[in-house]
Amino acid sequence: MVYTKLEIKDRRGDSALQSHCELCQINLCKACVGDHLSDSSIRHNVVPYKHRKSTPNVNYPKCPNHTEKHCELYCEKCDNSVCSTCISSDKHHGHKLTDILQIPSFIKEILNNDLKELEQRIFPTYEGIASDLNSEKIILEKHYEKLTTAVTKQGEEWHREINIIIVNKKKFEIDEMKTKHLAALNKKDNEIKKIISDVKQCIIDLKKILGSNDVSILTSAYKSRNTEFRSLPRKINISLPSFSSHQINRELLHQMFGSMSALFITTEEHGFTMKTLETVFCPPIKPLLHEPELITTIGTGFGPLYSVNCLSNEEIWTWGNDKIMKLYNLQGKLLKSIQTKSGNIPCDIAVTSSGDLVYTDYSTRTVNIVKNDQIQEVIRLQGWKPYYICSTSSGDLLVIMDSDNYTQSKVVRYSGSTEKQTIQFDSEDKSLFSSGFNTQSTKYISENRNLDICVADNRAGAVVVVNQAGKLRFRYTGHPSTNKGTFNPVGITTDSQSQILISDYNNHCIHILDHDGQFLSYVDNCDLPCGLCVDTRDNLFVAEYLSGKVKKIRYM
Known part of the structure; x- marks a missing residue:
């Protein structure tokens, strides 16, 4: 027999309440303790009833499924609050539960x-x-x-x-x-x-x-x-x-x-971004799982598979060694196929904040957008060739490009077809990115939540991170715990915590860094990982190069 903390005594009086679970905030009789501890997935803390801690004066949220109950626990897997009745159901069996009082x-x-x-x-x-x-x-x-x-x-x-x-x-x-x-x-x-x-x-x-x-x-x-x-x-x-x-x-x-040079008044970043009030009320910081969990695997038919981009939490765009770009749901059903306008293989794909697909065409020197299944040319370059691309939170496009003679490489920010910013050199006028043409000269790009621009420079064997103004913040060249072979970054993305995730092709793993470039952990259950993306729930999608599969992984 189980008694909630809201009940002062049971039908037999206080003398029957011999135990109390501080995790579940439930009073227990002697006969119920064994049953209560039988679920090994929950770390219960049962103490003698007299030694229980005083019940804090907290306005617990009401349970949406059981209106007479209050939610005293938090299910990390389902990402919501639960009451004692919810816990007793099979729905949360084996899930990790946390005292909701720990959330504040x-x-x-x-x-x-x-x-x-x-x-x-x-x-x-x-x-x-x-x-x-x-x-x-x-x-x-x-x-x-x-x-x-x-x-x-x-x-x-x-x-x-x-x-x-x-x-x-x-x-x-x-x-x-x-x-x-x-x-x-x-x-x-x-x-x-x-x-x-x-x-x-x-x-x-x-x-x-x-x-x-x-x-x-x-x-x-x-x-x-x-x-x-x-x-x-x-x-x-x-x-x-x-x-x-x-x-x-x-x-x-x-x-x-004589002439006077013009007076230019401009602004630039000071090297960090101010937090807004939303930050104070954001969800709790999500800890990294000690053992990342594979949620599902999606076959794409590509071989090899280069890239994956989230259109939503249920749909992903993929691209491989083909002129066709494919949209799948998480059950592996093909929803849509788009062929490039030129018939050439795209160099990279991305999804804009409005949900439109964009891709770069190296051969025609163009960046193209797909609207209502119609392809429109957005940017056409001269003297430069576009490679990898990403869409920013502001709706801009960041395009990595190389000069025709492969002696220069830069990142250019576009608003529509208008060039707004060029990022190419550091404070000592040295090139931020490697140059030269070979099979290892690719670069991958992503914008972080703190508006940093993160570039995985495969040729240099490094991740280069600059702030919004284009000033170098740090370089990352791998971590000893993951280096069985040379650090070989071939994909990059960021999550809601401003963490940076990098595909390491040679070492068959995903590096996880904080926003300042400090190594946190890695995901190692991947086979030749390539393109990466993260959905709004911080689920990681990994494009496996040879298998042509996309793996959905929970790592937080």
């Missing part, structure tokens, strides 16, 4: 972590940012003072150049023209004066002859020059120079004077 401790742990982060990291960081802004204001004053000085100096030089080169040169040209003009007039003046002198002399000579009675003088001493004088000398015509001032072309003047 998870929330308090989150609150304490938030408080610690606020006090030790966020608040000092903001104070540092404020201090940096004040320093930048001081630098700003000095910088703009230098700009003003430079412009003033340029103006003074222009005034000097205008006076020396332009004004003085024009004055010299005027003086030179005046000298030439005056010389011409003086020459003509001397010519006329000489003629006047000759005319005067002729007049004098004629008067002298006319006043003489000497016949010889009258007949031979005079020779007329009137004909010569009648032919007047050529008149000098000189056009006076003038000065025409040109209208000042202010635009050209500004261009000639």
Whole structure:
């Protein structure tokens, strides 16, 4: 006979209640203890009734299936609260049950972590940012003072150049023209004066002859020059120079004077993302299972199988060495097949936040989207070839691409067909990603919940993680506990806890890292794992390369 903690005493009185299960919060009589402990899947804690802990003053949630009962336990496998009647049913047989009173401790742990982060990291960081802004204001004053000085100096030089080169040169040209003009007039003046002198002399000579009675003088001493004088000398015509001032072309003047580089005000990430209030009320942190559980296996007909992407918790897109992309449900039923527009094998597939399928076509240099079973070209590249792709929480596309000569590799963020961001070099202008063409040059990409961009660089044998601004956060090159062979990342995904999961092809396992790149655990029940994805319940889907199977695994 079982008594709930809400019952003060049973029909036979308090004396019959000899035991109490602190896990189930149930009072037990002597005859019922053995039956209660018979389920070995539940770690009961039965104590003498007198030694039971006082019942906490807690508003337990009502059971949706048994309205007269309150839920005092939490079923981790079913992910919901259960009452004592639920436990006695076969539905939860063998499931791991947790005291629901432990759930608030998870929330308090989150609150304490938030408080610690606020006090030790966020608040000092903001104070540092404020201090940096004040320093930048001081630098700003000095910088703009230098700009003003430079412009003033340029103006003074222009005034000097205008006076020396332009004004003085024009004055010299005027003086030179005046000298030439005056010389011409003086020459003509001397010519006329000489003629006047000759005319005067002729007049004098004629008067002298006319006043003489000497016949010889009258007949031979005079020779007329009137004909010569009648032919007047050529008149000098000189056009006076003038000065025409040109209208000042202010635009050209500004261009000639000098130019200012544009003022660009941009923002970038500080290296971490602030938590929202939703974080405080999020579900408890899910611990990793010591032994991950295989839930189901789905055959795809592909061989080999490269990729798997969750359309929903019940449907997955797959792609292998074929021009056909296939949609399956978890029972292995083929729901839809889409052939690439070009007839080429796609390089990678992804599912957008709106549920549309996108794929990259290496041969045509395009990124394509499937809407209502119709394929539309979204991006066409020149000089670069698209490889692997993922869709972000904001609806952007992140595309990994290589240059045509395979000497460069980069990640480009697109909003629709508009390029928004390029990630290629670290702070020392060194390439973040490996380059070169061979069978091991592939790279796989995923966005984390903290907006980090995670790239599994197969050629480099490393996972490269950068923040939203493209700054390097860390590199991961494997862990000794998993390295039977060389670390060979060929797939990557992230979960609700911002954990990073990486397929290690050579070592037949999945590495699990926290958001800072610390190794947590691994999943090893996979055969040549390749593509990965996680559904909204944090179930892991693994595409096995050779078998062509997709395994659904519970690891948290």
